[in-house]
Amino acid sequence: MATISLGDALRAGAEITMTVEPRPPTPPPPEPEPACRWEAMWKRGLEPGDAFDVGGVSGALASYLKRAPRPPEGSAALVPGCGRAYDALALARHGFDRVVAVDIAPTAVRAAMSFLEDEADGYDEDLGIYYIQIKGTRFTKIEVYEVDFFDVPDKFDFIWDCTFLCALDPSLREKWATKQKALLDENGTLLSCIFPICEKVGGPPYALSVPLVTELLKPEGFEAVETRVWR
């Protein structure tokens, strides 16, 4: 086979057309999965009082529980994206018989368990359940699971969504509303702490507003019974 160099070809007067295809832009690296992103944040060493961790029960929940009657016996509550589970403890102390606290980040779940080991009145190692004694009488229980909110089974009478919606990618908001509906008992209550209320792009936390959350929940049949500003 005869080969000819580019230089020889040009000297011989050959017309050479070169097509230069534009190089496709390098795609940005894929966003890490939410579980990895949150786990990375927890793993960096999130101490009580750092970032979103308020170091104790959320002020908004404490203020609500002060005026909320004790729930009827047998009531169950869910805390999605529970972090250190301070609020799960407050709900169990308030009288919810079963409180389920879930977080997608394994380190958050370990932090919650370590917190509850110190604070709970008892722990059943076989069942993985923490017990809280109510005024020297009955016990309520707290279960902590490493699970994605969207995979939580069961039904609950009360859901405390505290800085959880703002932690989710905005593309998941309708799915969040549908899942809340699926998890709540027919006469159940969803209490949501809408934060941060501001104008900003990006997150987490992603900016929210009362009308935004109200409109998200309306198609699922939710009715806003009370909106309070907590400072």
Ligand SMILES: C[S@@+](CC[C@H](N)C(=O)[O-])C[C@H]1O[C@@H](n2cnc3c(N)ncnc32)[C@H](O)[C@@H]1O
């Ligand atoms: C802003 S933090 C709030 C933590 C807690 N509610 C508090 O107030 O301290 C959001 C939490 O949700 C968790 N999370 C994010 N996406 C989740 C998901 N799909 N399912 C369960 N937990 C999730 C994160 O790991 C993180 O601990």
